[in-house]
Amino acid sequence: MKAKTADKIATGFIYAISGIVALILFAMLSFILVRGVPHLSWHFLTSPARAFEAGGGVGVQLFNSFYLLILAMVISFPIALGAAIYLNEYAKKNYFTAIVRTAIEILSSLPSVVVGLFGFLLFVVQFKLGFSILSGAIALTLFNLPLLTRSIETSLAQIPDLQREAGSALGLSRWETVLHVILPAAVPSIVTGVVLSAGRVFGEAAALIYTAGQSAPALNFGDWNPFNISSPLNPMRPAETLAVHIWKINSEGIMPDVNAVSAGASAVLIIVVLLFNFSARKLGMKLYKKLTSS
Amino acid sequence: MTNPNFEFKPASDFIREDAPERYIYNMDADKHEIAISTHDLQVFYGDNLALSEGDLEFERYKITSLIGASGSGKSTFLRSLNRMNDDVATVNGQIMYRGVDINTKNIDVYEMRRHIGMVFQRPNPFAKSIYDNITFALTQRGNYTKEQLDEIVETSLKQAALWDQVKDELNKSALALSGGQAQRLVIARALALKPDILLLDEPSSALDPISSAQVEDTLIELKNQYTIIIVTHNMQQAARISDYTAFFHLGKVIEYDLTRKIFTRPKVALTNDYISGNFG
Ligand SMILES: Nc1ncnc2c1ncn2[C@@H]1O[C@H](COP(=O)(O)OP(=O)(O)OP(=O)(O)O)[C@@H](O)[C@H]1O
Ligand SMILES: [Mg+2]
Numbered sequence: 001m002k003a004k005t006a007d008k009i010a011t012g013f014i015y016a017i018s019g020i021v022a023l024i025l026f027a028m029l030s031f032i033l034v035r036g037v038p039h040l041s042w043h044f045l046t047s048p049a050r051a052f053e054a055g056g057g058v059g060v061q062l063f064n065s066f067y068l069l070i071l072a073m074v075i076s077f078p079i080a081l082g083a084a085i086y087l088n089e090y091a092k093k094n095y096f097t098a099i100v101r102t103a104i105e106i107l108s109s110l111p112s113v114v115v116g117l118f119g120f121l122l123f124v125v126q127f128k129l130g131f132s133i134l135s136g137a138i139a140l141t142l143f144n145l146p147l148l149t150r151s152i153e154t155s156l157a158q159i160p161d162l163q164r165e166a167g168s169a170l171g172l173s174r175w176e177t178v179l180h181v182i183l184p185a186a187v188p189s190i191v192t193g194v195v196l197s198a199g200r201v202f203g204e205a206a207a208l209i210y211t212a213g214q215s216a217p218a219l220n221f222g223d224w225n226p227f228n229i230s231s232p233l234n235p236m237r238p239a240e241t242l243a244v245h246i247w248k249i250n251s252e253g254i255m256p257d258v259n260a261v262s263a264g265a266s267a268v269l270i271i272v273v274l275l276f277n278f279s280a281r282k283l284g285m286k287l288y289k290k291l292t293s294s
Numbered sequence: 295m296t297n298p299n300f301e302f303k304p305a306s307d308f309i310r311e312d313a314p315e316r317y318i319y320n321m322d323a324d325k326h327e328i329a330i331s332t333h334d335l336q337v338f339y340g341d342n343l344a345l346s347e348g349d350l351e352f353e354r355y356k357i358t359s360l361i362g363a364s365g366s367g368k369s370t371f372l373r374s375l376n377r378m379n380d381d382v383a384t385v386n387g388q389i390m391y392r393g394v395d396i397n398t399k400n401i402d403v404y405e406m407r408r409h410i411g412m413v414f415q416r417p418n419p420f421a422k423s424i425y426d427n428i429t430f431a432l433t434q435r436g437n438y439t440k441e442q443l444d445e446i447v448e449t450s451l452k453q454a455a456l457w458d459q460v461k462d463e464l465n466k467s468a469l470a471l472s473g474g475q476a477q478r479l480v481i482a483r484a485l486a487l488k489p490d491i492l493l494l495d496e497p498s499s500a501l502d503p504i505s506s507a508q509v510e511d512t513l514i515e516l517k518n519q520y521t522i523i524i525v526t527h528n529m530q531q532a533a534r535i536s537d538y539t540a541f542f543h544l545g546k547v548i549e550y551d552l553t554r555k556i557f558t559r560p561k562v563a564l565t566n567d568y569i570s571g572n573f574g
Pocket of ligand 1: 339344362363364365366367368369370371382
């Protein structure tokens, strides 16, 4: 009887807490969406920002965000994958791997503004890369790498050792087992982790303010030669992203419709991040189904 | 004793090219009735001696059971035979297989494990189709035509008594199989490599009685072509299927004899205590 009552109280308590968390999230999201969605239009999503008059959009910033995201992912994914495979499949428990693990842990808890400042001093100033896509992509990589490594490592660790034993009992080398047995089985959860981290990178501002810069020069979307200064692909141009734009206009925006632009941009950011999150789970589940029942 | 239908893969397969000459294999070993034997086998986990005085000979085309209480070293012994313990333990002593000591650096362990296959307690099919589970390890090393692979899949599934149940859904994921079916698929997968010896560590203890009986029947069928060494906690199983039984206690082999003798007239009191359920 007593155990039952305690159980009921505990369960109720847990429900209440989960409810509160869900409620806060829901309130926040609906606040941003209700405020922002009315300002969204094709024009807003595609036209460049205006500094002094009303009617500007976030087209360039949106493009910059995706471009930086893709670059950062292209750089960080292979490194994170390699590191995770090493740590989970090969590393013996010794002094060296303990240091690597601690380093990753520290890196992943580093505030992103610190990563941004480091990127500013080293890449922007020292290496003279300037405020550029390249500096921003490197900073994002530093920010993303430890988290992505750990997420992939967790995905690999979830594959039971039985699978590794099965591989070696069949005379497969460790590498053959990793490549053909462990990785394919881990793909769904790796993909989920990658997409989730993409959402995090997409919304990152602090690491980019002093690396990719706070200006978004107009782009010529007809010119895809990366060596031309107005080409969207040019990696050496400054590139304010959507998240940085929101931060910037809220602190020093002087256009007359600054509130509308800010609300709209926030809504776009949130919608994209939500899309990433939902598609991560969907994609992971779909891949898992495909793998387990072909 | 030898089976005229069985073709041995050359032992030179698993001897590394840089091995000294005494490793070049001795033809007579194939005619020998002993499939594999251990001499002074000792296994340490760190400083902890888990197995000692391991001297056993396993007769070809027989089933040998390893029995004993939990922690007595049965798995440790079995896993040493195909060097599955290399990463976690120090294994001293000789393991003679076809005239060659396979417990040395001169052995290509990956190739050797294709001669000495292993099946574990929990079924561990790959997250691949039934067909790919069987062909995967083969195609990693050799070139086979589709027809050859089809035939190997069919033969090994038939040997493992699974063919009739899955022949129409070979492209289905192996993860959708029941526990008993998965375990028989894993046996088929090991058989596809045409091993010489099959090691099984409690292969049916995670299965329901019906699946367990099916696995037992499978093993009895396989005995004509394979030397089988099986760890089991199930005394009835050991008595039913095995020709020889070794009783392990505290990391030592206490008694090793014909199964019939072990279960009717054991020579050591401890063995009698164990098989009559007084401990363990
Ligand atoms: N990977 C390992 N690391 C350290 N010690 C181990 C390891 N595996 C087994 N041991 C120890 O070695 C001894 C023998 O274990 P083993 O697994 O061989 O017993 P077993 O006879 O197979 O038991 P069970 O019937 O429970 O499977 C035990 O004392 C066990 O704790
Ligand atoms: Mg065991």
